[in-house]
Amino acid sequence: MRPETEALIMIDVQNDFCPGGALAVAGGDQIVPGINDLMGQFAVKVLTQDWHPADHASFAANHPGAAPFSLTDMPYGPQVLWPTHCVQGSDGAAFHPGLRTDPADLIIRKGFRTGIDSYSAFFENDRVTPTGLEGYLKSRGATRLVLCGLATDFCVAYSALDAARLGFAVTVRMDLCRAIDLDGSLAAARDQMLAAGVTLA
């Protein structure tokens, strides 16, 4: 068992990010057994769930003529337009059926505001609107975070970078993550995480 000051943050292990899903990440389902095992070691365990309304601004389908995986400009900066995924209450938004969700202390949902995407578990993509996770973790006494889940180069990396900025000691279990890897996004995410002092394990 790890000390009470360490928290495990499991990012978006949802059907739509697994093979067969709307925004499938190659090998996304392979990380499930390892995450289940790891959960047993942590006192503080948090799941995140990408949770979008059907009219969400990050969906290419809501931008007439726009192709999935193209870029658009949002008030808060550039935004990738994704295939419709993780719609609130859909099967795609459900956790992978093999993931043990019962041991989790908290499930934090993100991306539920129509006009703004939220990759990070801590802030929406404007980098200022909080999800509340920082306060939860700090009030539980967590100082060190271990992150795993989907996808390495988007929600995991954004979460790790925000966590480091907030003063947590951060380790990303790269073996328990899988990447989308859009135009070099995985290499860029690795470089940014290393530069921010995140440990890649």
Ligand code: VGL
């Ligand atoms: C994610 C793209 C869009 C992720 C979520 O979980 O990495 N990526 N929504």
Ligand code: ZN
């Ligand atoms: Zn999303």
